[in-house]
Amino acid sequence: MTIQFRDVTKRYPDGTVAVDELNLTVEDGTITVFVGPSGCGKTTSLRMINRMVEPTSGAVLLDGKDVSEGDPALLRRGIGYVIQHAGLFPHRTVLDNIATVPLLAGWDKRKARDRAVELLETVGLPAELGKRYPAQLSGGQQQRVGVARALAADSPVLLMDEPFSAVDPVVREGLQDELLRLQSQLGKTIVFVTHDIDEAVRLGDKVAVMRVGGKLAQYGTPAEVLRHPVDDFVASFVGRDRGYRGLSFLPSTGVEVQDVAQIALGSTLSAPNDGWLLAVNADKQPRGWLPPKSTVEGELTEADLVAGGSLYVQGTPIRGALDAALSSPASLGVVVDDEHRVLGAVVARQVLEVIEASPQGS
Numbered sequence: 001m002t003i004q005f006r007d008v009t010k011r012y013p014d015g016t017v018a019v020d021e022l023n024l025t026v027e028d029g030t031i032t033v034f035v036g037p038s039g040c041g042k043t044t045s046l047r048m049i050n051r052m053v054e055p056t057s058g059a060v061l062l063d064g065k066d067v068s069e070g071d072p073a074l075l076r077r078g079i080g081y082v083i084q085h086a087g088l089f090p091h092r093t094v095l096d097n098i099a100t101v102p103l104l105a106g107w108d109k110r111k112a113r114d115r116a117v118e119l120l121e122t123v124g125l126p127a128e129l130g131k132r133y134p135a136q137l138s139g140g141q142q143q144r145v146g147v148a149r150a151l152a153a154d155s156p157v158l159l160m161d162e163p164f165s166a167v168d169p170v171v172r173e174g175l176q177d178e179l180l181r182l183q184s185q186l187g188k189t190i191v192f193v194t195h196d197i198d199e200a201v202r203l204g205d206k207v208a209v210m211r212v213g214g215k216l217a218q219y220g221t222p223a224e225v226l227r228h229p230v231d232d233f234v235a236s237f238v239g240r241d242r243g244y245r246g247l248s249f250l251p252s253t254g255v256e257v258q259d260v261a262q263i264a265l266g267s268t269l270s271a272p273n274d275g276w277l278l279a280v281n282a283d284k285q286p287r288g289w290l291p292p293k294s295t296v297e298g299e300l301t302e303a304d305l306v307a308g309g310s311l312y313v314q315g316t317p318i319r320g321a322l323d324a325a326l327s328s329p330a331s332l333g334v335v336v337d338d339e340h341r342v343l344g345a346v347v348a349r350q351v352l353e354v355i356e357a358s359p360q361g362s
């Protein structure tokens with residue numbers, strides 16, 4: 001389902017212009033992220049899609065149909081909505097929370113409950129949490145329940161307003177991964193609001209950068225916004241390290257994978273080694289590094305090794321190659337295939353040469 005903002009303006013009764021002449025199309029089956037500093041009108045824009053806020057002028061269209069025509073309650077029931085802190089009903093169990101919308105839609109109790117159990121699994125929560133109350137869950141689990149409840153509407157559109165902002169960064173990354181995994185299966189049209197540019201570029205197929213005063217500053221793919229910010233506001237908002245972030249979108253064409261000296265776990269070392277040796281297991285997966293001039297008594301075990309850096313999966317963007325090279329104790333970034341078998345190594349200097357020669361690096 002496409003969502004179209006056509007000349008949409010929202011002026012609150014006190015005169016605040018929260019959204020100013022917004023024109024933008026959210027494409028079917030994609031994640032579009034509204035990002036910008038506090039007060040720039042992201043939430044107001046989102047809420048005009050399900051008519052929790054009515055535009056002062058202009059129109060929002062769902063698949064070409066003006067949302068202002070028709071019953072707002074019916075519209076809202078048909079659009080999944082997730083907010084910060086999940087917004088769960090505290091006195092209802094997790095399962096009852098998830099089943100809210102199906103019950104409103106007139107499903108019988110049994111069917112709504114079965115659907116809720118299924119959705120709990122979809123969002124990666126164990127079934128036994130279903131009987132608990134929201135306060136008995138962690139923040140991350142509550143957010144997952146919030147997502148499950150929104151999915152229960154089974155609508156093609158999902159609105160998410162800072163859904164992961166209240167959880168710590170590690171849990172947040174897990175939730176983002178989970179959302180991307182779900183989206184690859186479900187293909188919904190998702191509008192996601194955040195003030196965090198990292199979250200925006202990670203999740204968005206498209207990113208709409210907004211500025212205070214409710215104006216759209218730039219709308220494009222994450223790569224476009226990072227590499228070619230249209231003005232100083234966008235450039236400063238995406239940050240000084242945008243060059244590094246932009247590497248997440250630069251292909252690794254031209255990066256040379258060189259041979260790397262290896263040693264198998266369980267083998268013996270006849271003489272001290274000259275250079276670093278990459279230790280691999282029976283499946284040829286890297287397990288760590290053996291420093292130069294090591295002496296190993298008996299068979300090589302993981303206890304003899306120095307931990308390795310990050311791995312670079314061949315074919316993925318160049319940022320991973322640079323990370324692998326810079327994080328390796330041997331200054332050799334380990335290159336692996338999809339099954340994490342060693343293919344060779346990359347060195348930072350050569351990766352940087354490729355980056356410098358790219359249009360982004362120059």
Ligand SMILES: Nc1ncnc2c1ncn2[C@@H]1O[C@H](COP(=O)(O)OP(=O)(O)OP(=O)(O)O)[C@@H](O)[C@H]1O
Nearest residue numbers: 012014016018037038039040041042043044045195
């Ligand atoms: N009900 C309201 N009445 C008056 N002004 C409002 C109302 N709701 C929001 N605003 C104002 O409209 C502007 C945009 O608010 P909005 O919540 O859409 O921004 P936001 O980008 O989502 O901000 P945040 O990230 O802080 O939630 C702000 O100046 C805000 O104070």
